Amino acid sequence: MKLLITGGAGFIGSAVIRHLIANTDDHVVNVDKLTYAGNLEPLAEVSDSPRYAFERVDICVRDELERVFHQHQPDAVMHLAAESHVDRSIDGPSAFIQTNIVGTYTLLEVSRAYWNGLGIERRDAFRFHHISTDEVYGDLEGSEGLFTEETPYAPSSPYSASKASSDHLVRAWQRTYGLPTLITNCSNNYGPYHFPEKLIPLTILNALEDKPLRVYGKGEQVRDWLHVEDHARALYTVVKEGQVVETYNIGGHNEKRNIDVVHAICKLIDEMRHASFNFLPVCRRLYLGRLQERPSRLRRRKPVKQKKILFNYKELTEQVSGSAGEHRHCINRINQLHF
Numbered sequence: 001m002k003l004l005i006t007g008g009a010g011f012i013g014s015a016v017i018r019h020l021i022a023n024t025d026d027h028v029v030n031v032d033k034l035t036y037a038g039n040l041e042p043l044a045e046v047s048d049s050p051r052y053a054f055e056r057v058d059i060c061v062r063d064e065l066e067r068v069f070h071q072h073q074p075d076a077v078m079h080l081a082a083e084s085h086v087d088r089s090i091d092g093p094s095a096f097i098q099t100n101i102v103g104t105y106t107l108l109e110v111s112r113a114y115w116n117g118l119g120i121e122r123r124d125a126f127r128f129h130h131i132s133t134d135e136v137y138g139d140l141e142g143s144e145g146l147f148t149e150e151t152p153y154a155p156s157s158p159y160s161a162s163k164a165s166s167d168h169l170v171r172a173w174q175r176t177y178g179l180p181t182l183i184t185n186c187s188n189n190y191g192p193y194h195f196p197e198k199l200i201p202l203t204i205l206n207a208l209e210d211k212p213l214r215v216y217g218k219g220e221q222v223r224d225w226l227h228v229e230d231h232a233r234a235l236y237t238v239v240k241e242g243q244v245v246e247t248y249n250i251g252g253h254n255e256k257r258n259i260d261v262v263h264a265i266c267k268l269i270d271e272m273r274h275a276s277f278n279f280l281p282v283c284r285r286l287y288l289g290r291l292q293e294r295p296s297r298l299r300r301r302k303p304v305k306q307k308k309i310l311f312n313y314k315e316l317t318e319q320v321s322g323s324a325g326e327h328r329h330c331i332n333r334i335n336q337l338h339f
């Protein structure tokens with residue numbers, strides 16, 4: 001099988017490609033524009049593989065996309081290219097509208113034309129897998145309740161509104177043109193090569209560089225944390241075995257308040273430093289309540305894979321995610337990258 005993966009130089013896309021090359025016989029075409037968040041370093045281990053190809057292409061540029069489809073003849077598309085950072089979308093929504101909405105539209109149109117031109121067998125087997133976010137569901141009140149695949153959309157930031165729009169476009173291309181699509185909505189990813197604008201890597205770097213730690217409000221917002229390698233495996237299962245038209249939520253069943261995540265990181269770094277140096281405890285630099293909440297703040301998000309038992313998720317989760325040990329793993333990897 002040949003998979004065309006958009007956003008393959010991003011945090012989640014690169015984990016998917018590493019997983020595919022290491023654990024399957026599939027071929028991969030990585031289509032990535034290389035924005036500020038794109039990084040080919042996580043792909044160094046696969047770049048020499050005869051099953052891997054890279055195309056530096058913007059998904060908004062139709063001609064270039066058509067050329068890539070024509071040249072590589074993919075059997076499926078996994079669409080991960082997106083502007084993803086909520087704070088950036090508040091400061092400047094334009095790139096989010098362009099990449100997440102116009103880019104998805106362009107990719108859908110090129111995919112549709114390509115799919116229409118395939119022979120019957122390849123046409124039936126073709127998949128367009130759109131990778132999206134639980135941010136489209138908005139907020140959960142209180143500590144009970146879960147998002148399900150049936151939860152109504154209620155996006156609150158320019159970022160989540162742009163992702164919700166892209167989900168709607170994908171569903172419309174399925175309903176209107178019959179394009180065989182699947183959608184997944186995931187919770188907060190963490191793990192190796194996470195870009196240091198998100199809470200976990202930013203906190204790790206600030207702590208290691210003795211900078212103040214930035215926590216919005218009192219840090220009581222809750223997120224569900226999903227290890228990126230669990231997510232990569234789940235995505236592969238969906239593109240291979242998922243039912244066309246379906247939506248699958250992918251979560252880590254690993255809810256934590258931001259402040260608890262930050263404290264866990266501080267504790268680990270203090271322990272690591274204690275072994276070799278005599279630094280002041282990192283926690284002393286945690287100035288709570290100095291930063292305001294985001295205007296589009298979400299108090300609690302927790303997706304659940306409700307009705308579709310597709311893969312043995314618990315087993316994967318136990319293997320690689322969810323524990324403080326993983327934060328240590330994350331720190332080690334970031335250490336390797338930056339120090």
Ligand SMILES: Cc1cn([C@H]2C[C@H](O)[C@@H](COP(=O)(O)OP(=O)(O)O[C@H]3O[C@H](CO)[C@@H](O)[C@H](O)[C@H]3O)O2)c(=O)[nH]c1=O
Nearest residue numbers: 084085086133134135187188197198199214215216221258
């Ligand atoms: C960057 C930053 C974040 N925060 C808070 C805001 C949030 O409550 C929480 C996590 O923020 P972020 O790491 O930016 O992630 P969040 O806004 O939840 O969104 C992430 O998770 C989403 C999936 O749920 C993805 O769709 C987004 O692309 C991804 O960025 O930490 C801070 O307190 N301080 C910070 O400096």
